[in-house]
Structures are given as structure tokens and as C-alpha cells.
Amino acid sequence: MNGRTAAEDKAALRQQLRGLRRAALTQQGDLEERIRQQVQREIERREHLGLLPGAVGLFWPLEGEVDLRPLRFCLSRAAALPHADGQGRLEYRRWESGPLARDGCGIPAPVGTTALKAQQLSLLLVPALAIDEAGTRLGYGGGYYDRLRAQADWGAIPALVVLPEACVHEQPLPREAWDQPFDGWVCESGCRLLTSC
Numbered sequence: 001m002n003g004r005t006a007a008e009d010k011a012a013l014r015q016q017l018r019g020l021r022r023a024a025l026t027q028q029g030d031l032e033e034r035i036r037q038q039v040q041r042e043i044e045r046r047e048h049l050g051l052l053p054g055a056v057g058l059f060w061p062l063e064g065e066v067d068l069r070p071l072r073f074c075l076s077r078a079a080a081l082p083h084a085d086g087q088g089r090l091e092y093r094r095w096e097s098g099p100l101a102r103d104g105c106g107i108p109a110p111v112g113t114t115a116l117k118a119q120q121l122s123l124l125l126v127p128a129l130a131i132d133e134a135g136t137r138l139g140y141g142g143g144y145y146d147r148l149r150a151q152a153d154w155g156a157i158p159a160l161v162v163l164p165e166a167c168v169h170e171q172p173l174p175r176e177a178w179d180q181p182f183d184g185w186v187c188e189s190g191c192r193l194l195t196s197c
Contacts, residue, residue: 009174013138017129017167022064024164031164034188035066039125039162040074042191046123047076051158054122055080057092059162060100060108065127066162080116082144083109090144091115092124105142118153126182128161132169135181135194137161149180158197161185168192 004012025031046052055078061067072079072095080092086104093110103109126145130138139145149155165187184193 006174006176010138010141010176013174014129014141017138018064021129021164021167024166025064025066031188032066035162035164035186036068036071038188038190039066039068039186040071042160042186043071043075043123045191052077052122054078054120055092055094055116057082057121057124057126057157058095059125059127061127062107066164068125068162077122080121081109082107083115084142084144088143088147090148092121105144118151118157121157124157124159125162125186126159128163128167128185130167130169130173131161131163131182131185132171132173133194134172135183136173136175136179137182138173143178146178146180150178155180158183158195160191163187165189 043052043056056075057080058068058072060081079095081095082090083093083103084090084105084107093113093115095110096113099111100108101111128137128139149159159182161182163185168185168187183195183197184191
């Protein structure tokens with residue numbers, strides 16, 4: 001892309017895509033609810049097939065991200081939230097009725113609970129600025145999810161990106177050696193699986 005490195009291309013895209021995602025969610029008043037309904041359908045499908053023996057990893061929404069928090073009360077399984085240490089390490093903790101506190105990145109996360117092992121989760125739902133047809137996710141640049149999913153046990157958990165369809169790119173996104181592909185995405189038109197997860 002124009003003689004720049006993948007890192008430079010990603011940085012340029014992030015600014016543009018933040019605005020695109022925000023506009024998509026604000027211009028279509030019911031878009032967030034439609035995406036949330038599709039996520040719930042995918043969770044129910046997996047439960048019906050017996051693919052959800054463990055917890056479902058949700059996320060606490062930042063500005064412009066789809067708010068999945070209401071799904072916590074619809075799950076027949078435990079919910080979990082990520083907890084980042086601010087130094088590059090990410091773990092998931094069971095999300096119960098206890099208190100939340102800001103983690104190392106300033107995002108609300110469960111406190112007073114131990115980190116879950118990969119085997120205790122059955123699905124990860126992850127925010128993104130964009131994803132392409134190959135499952136390359138463009139996030140905020142911290143690499144937390146990539147480092148987590150680079151570990152074999154965590155990489156084996158089905159992981160789906162949640163975002164508006166306007167943020168799904170037909171053309172490949174810039175990719176670096178450490179970028180971990182995702183198994184698909186959920187948007188307002190449904191779930192698109194790229195693997196047999």
C-alpha cells in the first residue's frame with residue numbers, strides 16, 4: 001500500500017475506520033440491536049449443537065463498539081470479560097455480580113476473581129475496527145488478542161469479531177507476522193464463519 005509498512009497502513013486505517021464504525025452505528029438507530037440479535041442467534045445455535053460447554057467471552061464496549069452487555073443476562077452459560085494488564089497480557093475472568101474495576105488499559109473488568117483457563121471458555125466475541133475476508137482483524141494496535149490467540153490453547157477457541165457490516169473489507173487488510181486470524185464475524189446480516197469452528 002503506497003510504499004508504507006503494514007504498521008503505517010494500519011495506523012492510517014484506524015483513524016478512518018473509527019469514524020466509519022461510529023457513523024454506521026449512529027446513522028442506523030437500530031443497527032446495534034440488530035447486531036446484538038445476530039450474536040444471540042449464533043450463541044443459541046452453538047448451544048443447540050452442544051458447542052458451548054464453557055463460558056462465553058464478551059467485551060466491555062468502548063465508544064463506537066457494539067454493546068453486548070445485555071446478552072450477559074440471556075446466556076445459559078457463564079459470561080467472561082477480558083482483563084488487560086496494560087503490559088501486553090490479556091486474560092479472561094468470570095463476569096459475575098461482583099464489582100468491576102478499570103484494568104491496565106482503563107477498561108472495566110472483573111476484580112477478585114481468578115483468570116479462567118482456555119479450556120473454561122467456548123467462544124470469544126471480540127470488538128474490532130475492521131475484519132477482512134481472510135479473518136484478519138484490525139484492532140487498536142495493542143496486540144492483546146493476537147498475543148492471547150497465538151497460544152495454542154487460546155487459538156483453539158472459536159473467536160468471532162463483532163462489528164457493523166460496513167467494517168467488513170473485501171480487500172485484504174494490512175497484516176503483520178504476529179496477526180492471528182479470526183474464525184469469522186457477526187454483523188447485522190448474520191454470522192459469517194471462515195473456519196469449521
